[in-house]
Amino acid sequence: MPESLPTAIEVLRDRMVTLVNDELCPLEDQLPEDPRAPIPPELIQQVRERSREAGMWSLTQPVEFGGTAAGPLAQTALREALAAGHLRLARYVFGPGPGMLASAEGQLKEHYLDPVLRGEKRGSFAFTEASGEKAGKPTWATWDGDDLLVTGHKSYVTGGATADYYAALVNVEAAEGSSQPAGPAMLIIDRETDGVTIDREFHSLEGGSHVELSFDGARVPAWHVIGTVGEGMPRALGNIGHERLAVAAQTTGLGVWAVDFIDQHIQQPHRSGQRLADREGIRLRYADIRIAAYAARSVLYRTARLVEEDEEAAINEVMAAKVFCTEQAGFIVDQAVQLASGGALVEGHPLERAYREVRSARFTGGASDILRLNIARGRIEFDAGQV
Numbered sequence: 144m145p146e147s148l149p150t151a152i153e154v155l156r157d158r159m160v161t162l163v164n165d166e167l168c169p170l171e172d173q174l175p176e177d178p179r180a181p182i183p184p185e186l187i188q189q190v191r192e193r194s195r196e197a198g199m200w201s202l203t204q205p206v207e208f209g210g211t212a213a214g215p216l217a218q219t220a221l222r223e224a225l226a227a228g229h230l231r232l233a234r235y236v237f238g239p240g241p242g243m244l245a246s247a248e249g250q251l252k253e254h255y256l257d258p259v260l261r262g263e264k265r266g267s268f269a270f271t272e273a274s275g276e277k278a279g280k281p282t283w284a285t286w287d288g289d290d291l292l293v294t295g296h297k298s299y300v301t302g303g304a305t306a307d308y309y310a311a312l313v314n315v316e317a318a319e320g321s322s323q324p325a326g327p328a329m330l331i332i333d334r335e336t337d338g339v340t341i342d343r344e345f346h347s348l349e350g351g352s353h354v355e356l357s358f359d360g361a362r363v364p365a366w367h368v369i370g371t372v373g374e375g376m377p378r379a380l381g382n383i384g385h386e387r388l389a390v391a392a393q394t395t396g397l398g399v400w401a402v403d404f405i406d407q408h409i410q411q412p413h414r415s416g417q418r419l420a421d422r423e424g425i426r427l428r429y430a431d432i433r434i435a436a437y438a439a440r441s442v443l444y445r446t447a448r449l450v451e452e453d454e455e456a457a458i459n460e461v462m463a464a465k466v467f468c469t470e471q472a473g474f475i476v477d478q479a480v481q482l483a484s485g486g487a488l489v490e491g492h493p494l495e496r497a498y499r500e501v502r503s504a505r506f507t508g509g510a511s512d513i514l515r516l517n518i519a520r521g522r523i524e525f526d527a528g529q530v
């Protein structure tokens with residue numbers, strides 16, 4: 144195996160593969176045939192129970208919050224192995240992490256962080272500002288006594304229709320003659336707050352559900368600021384390296400799944416009387432996707448090791464891995480669709496879902512070109528990053 148993992152991580156990964164094959168695949172078979180039908184809550188519950196029994200549920204949760212915190216290399220191996228099963232139920236395997244609330248204390252911890260970790264509350268991340276008609280001043284807030292009044296638009300808030308709260312990046316404006324702090328801040332804003340409106344609910348290609356939000360003088364108490372006013376951007380981006388490495392692992396796993404799928408597909412009998420695998424042109428395409436999967440895995444595991452050594456020092460490499468792995472997985476799945484042909488485009492076919500899922504990964508956690516610009520900037524302006 145190119146990743147040469149320590150034995151303890153190999154053991155964990157084998158446990159994940161067993162969970163996928165022996166427990167989750169039979170549950171996946173019970174999903175409604177209609178791919179648009181919602182996933183029955185009792186199946187989700189069963190996935191969570193099986194995951195807990197296998198010791199997977201708490202592995203993405205830090206020890207200080209009652210989790211069993213696997214390190215970045217172990218999490219990478221687990222996410223990749225889970226994604227290589229290409230199951231719709233995969234998203235329910237890991238328990239919720241603290242995310243941006245990791246350093247929350249006092250009331251913020253009691254009212255948000257603790258219920259999130261118990262699975263009783265769920266938040267959405269409201270970062271992306273509106274373009275088009277609603278483009279304008281980025282979402283801002285003004286002080287009113289000890290409260291903040293928030294105004295603006297956020298255009299792409301995943302899970303926002305059912306979230307209990309939004310973790311939103313806002314710019315707190317300085318008031319003349321006031322000593323109250325100003326600058327970017329991450330704020331927790333309850334969905335039910337007066338002045339918070341869901342303008343539109345929409346669904347994206349990979350099946351995600353999102354909302355567009357408006358804030359119209361929404362009143363938020365000062366204790367809802369995560370950290371302090373002024374440190375909003377590092378707070379907002381603090382967790383993004385984890386998300387990027389996770390996306391790289393998931394898409395690499397999906398690429399591995401697609402290679403395996405094609406491996407079997409081209410060796411099946413074909414109407415021409417000759418297996419597709421016996422044609423040289425097919426072998427060339429097949430070799431290309433194997434090379435892409437090999438390269439993606441090599442990048443993924445080298446990067447996970449760098450993060451394991453020193454997360455801060457590996458920011459540029461994580462961006463490189465996110466761009467590379469998502470783009471290679473996109474190539475693999477596209478070629479796999481080509482080799483499997485028309486059947487792969489039929490709604491409900493596993494490659495049809497893979498094709499939709501892999502496309503959105505080039506935006507989530509940062510659009511590929513923005514990350515490219517950051518990698519170049521890191522080298523040219525900060526002398527950071529390695530090849």
Ligand SMILES: Cc1cc2nc3c(=O)[nH]c(=O)nc-3n(C[C@H](O)[C@H](O)[C@H](O)COP(=O)(O)OP(=O)(O)OC[C@H]3O[C@@H](n4cnc5c(N)ncnc54)[C@H](O)[C@@H]3O)c2cc1C
Nearest residue numbers: 268269270271299300301347351503506507509510512513
């Ligand atoms: C499935 C999905 C889930 C998402 N979930 C969330 C969420 O929960 N919360 C949230 O806040 N956001 C979310 N987003 C939004 C996502 O973060 C943004 O789509 C992404 O950051 C890009 O921003 P944008 O769509 O405004 O595109 P833009 O920033 O307008 O970019 C458009 C295009 O122009 C390119 N571009 C932009 N600037 C430059 C430049 N300076 N030089 C060269 N090229 C440039 C970009 O690479 C891109 O290709 C989600 C997106 C997707 C697809």
